[in-house]
Amino acid sequence: MAATSYDVLIIGSGPGGYVAAIRAAQLGLKVGVVERQYMGGICPNWGCIPAKALLRSAEIFHYIEHAKDYGLVAEKFGVDIAGVVKRSRGIASQMSNGVGFLLKKNKVEVIWGQATLTAPGKVSVAATDGAPKGALGAGEYTAKNIIVATGARPRALPGIEPDSKLIWTYFDALAPASVPKSLLIMGSGAIGVEFASFYKAMGSDVTIVELLPQILPVEDEEIAEHAKKRFEKQGIKILTGAKVSKVVKGADSVTATVETADGKVQTLTADRLISAVGVVGNIENLGLEKLGVKTDRGCVVIDGLCRTNVPGIYAIGDVAGPPMLAHKAEHEGVICVEGIAGKHAHPMDKLMIPGCTYCMPQVASVGLTEKKAKEAGYEVKVGRFPFIGNGKAVALGEADGLVKTIFDAKTGQLLGAHLVGAEVTEMIQGFVLAMNLETTEEELINAVFPHPTVSETMHESVLAAYGRAIHI
Ligand SMILES: Cc1cc2nc3c(=O)[nH]c(=O)nc-3n(C[C@H](O)[C@H](O)[C@H](O)COP(=O)(O)OP(=O)(O)OC[C@H]3O[C@@H](n4cnc5c(N)ncnc54)[C@H](O)[C@@H]3O)c2cc1C
Numbered sequence: 001m002a003a004t005s006y007d008v009l010i011i012g013s014g015p016g017g018y019v020a021a022i023r024a025a026q027l028g029l030k031v032g033v034v035e036r037q038y039m040g041g042i043c044p045n046w047g048c049i050p051a052k053a054l055l056r057s058a059e060i061f062h063y064i065e066h067a068k069d070y071g072l073v074a075e076k077f078g079v080d081i082a083g084v085v086k087r088s089r090g091i092a093s094q095m096s097n098g099v100g101f102l103l104k105k106n107k108v109e110v111i112w113g114q115a116t117l118t119a120p121g122k123v124s125v126a127a128t129d130g131a132p133k134g135a136l137g138a139g140e141y142t143a144k145n146i147i148v149a150t151g152a153r154p155r156a157l158p159g160i161e162p163d164s165k166l167i168w169t170y171f172d173a174l175a176p177a178s179v180p181k182s183l184l185i186m187g188s189g190a191i192g193v194e195f196a197s198f199y200k201a202m203g204s205d206v207t208i209v210e211l212l213p214q215i216l217p218v219e220d221e222e223i224a225e226h227a228k229k230r231f232e233k234q235g236i237k238i239l240t241g242a243k244v245s246k247v248v249k250g251a252d253s254v255t256a257t258v259e260t261a262d263g264k265v266q267t268l269t270a271d272r273l274i275s276a277v278g279v280v281g282n283i284e285n286l287g288l289e290k291l292g293v294k295t296d297r298g299c300v301v302i303d304g305l306c307r308t309n310v311p312g313i314y315a316i317g318d319v320a321g322p323p324m325l326a327h328k329a330e331h332e333g334v335i336c337v338e339g340i341a342g343k344h345a346h347p348m349d350k351l352m353i354p355g356c357t358y359c360m361p362q363v364a365s366v367g368l369t370e371k372k373a374k375e376a377g378y379e380v381k382v383g384r385f386p387f388i389g390n391g392k393a394v395a396l397g398e399a400d401g402l403v404k405t406i407f408d409a410k411t412g413q414l415l416g417a418h419l420v421g422a423e424v425t426e427m428i429q430g431f432v433l434a435m436n437l438e439t440t441e442e443e444l445i446n447a448v449f450p451h452p453t454v455s456e457t458m459h460e461s462v463l464a465a466y467g468r469a470i471h472i
Pocket residue numbers: 011012013014015016017034035036037038039040041042043046047048049051113114115116149150151152170191282285286316317318319324325326327328329356358
């Protein structure tokens with residue numbers, strides 16, 4: 001009979017929860033994870049991974065469409081959306097099963113069901129469907145430390161509530177039965193623009209409506225503008241400073257009333273609407289209020305070591321607030337359990353968390369935008385380098401991109417890096433390391449970048465900030 005008492009009991013098996021569980025087990029703690037629905041959470045099941053699988057199909061389709069540009073002949077090709085979705089769902093199950101395997105390997109006990117905190121150190125689990133083989137079930141469990149890692153769900157705007165038929169959330173958009181001829185996307189954050197790229201490549205007529213003055217609102221203005229121009233060149237229509245104020249559903253279409261900042265009102269009709277206006281933390285029905293755990297605007301309030309205001313209760317990942325990213329959740333999982341185990345855990349520095357968006361072209365960034373750096377009082381030196389000056393990017397047929405670096409003019413400290421173009425999500429980590437190591441311009445200038453690689457654009461952008469770029 002398995003124990004029902006743990007050193008650490010984690011509610012939610014997403015990137016935050018499962019990574020915390022594995023690290024805690026490595027530290028010799030007795031660990032349990034309660035999961036009600038998706039082994040591995042949103043990321044492998046209905047988030048990062050299936051979205052990237054769909055985008056990969058879109059990317060390959062795009063290359064086949066442009067085969068002629070590479071001197072190739074591709075005559076008969078098309079989209080089999082059922083096949084595209086099948087591949088994505090298959091990868092999602094593979095990743096989800098992988099998380100189950102890792103938990104088992106690390107001797108973490110999985111408890112299947114809906115968890116509620118009933119008292120300090122006590123969690124009650126009610127049965128839910130779909131328990132994997134070997135999982136524990138409904139019952140009362142105790143733990144010295146409880147980590148809330150319950151993630152988030154799509155935000156719904158009043159009057160524009162998703163119905164899975166005409167108004168979609170990411171769940172629906174990740175597994176369409178067919179490709180809508182026309183599609184309206186509300187919100188231009190990472191999720192909105194990734195779906196815009198996917199559906200555009202699949203043949204939809206896509207319009208994005210964004211409330212704020214720029215798309216990709218958290219990104220550097222110049223990079224967002226570059227991406228916008230590329231999207232528009234591909235035929236994606238974009239309305240910024242525009243609000244969807246009303247949606248009327250037809251038999252097989254939606255008509256949205258859109259108000260723009262200049263006071264103009266227009267109606268747009270499309271087959272489907274994707275609501276991509278952000279996510280809200282899963283803080284309800286957990287017993288948090290009863291135990292006095294502080295929450296703010298839909299998220300649990302934590303300190304740098306993921307501690308809530310109630311001793312013995314912690315929160316990590318999406319439920320603990322932005323940025324709502326899998327790698328932030330994972331990192332918080334490690335910080336949290338290392339703190340519990342009495343290790344010298346380092347508090348999270350949110351400025352060092354990179355953001356990656358896998359639209360076409362990709363966008364990646366870390367640190368301060370130029371605007372934020374100036375607002376923070378820095379005198380800045382800014383370097384820019386376009387992909388057109390990079391031999392590898394041109395050879396790849398991916399000459400449209402930009403790397404922008406921002407330095408403190410006084411000290412040479414790298415404050416931020418912002419990239420748009422092919423594979424920049426793989427390149428950003430170079431700048432993440434540089435920022436973590438508090439690198440200066442001199443050290444980056446002295447580093448040797450391999451040739452020919454697209455990463456040379458990173459070096460050139462640093463050189464450009466100091467008037468030394470070679471290839472422009
Ligand atoms: C379409 C899409 C694409 C994305 N792409 C990226 C990307 O490219 N990169 C990136 O970094 N992030 C991406 N994200 C965000 C990423 O998925 C989340 O940041 C990440 O999953 C958060 O991890 P988490 O552990 O906090 O929570 P989750 O992954 O949401 O997991 C929480 C788990 O807790 C369980 N749970 C909740 N309440 C209870 C309860 N009471 N009892 C038991 N179990 C419970 C849920 O069932 C769920 O499995 C994407 C998200 C979406 C929707």
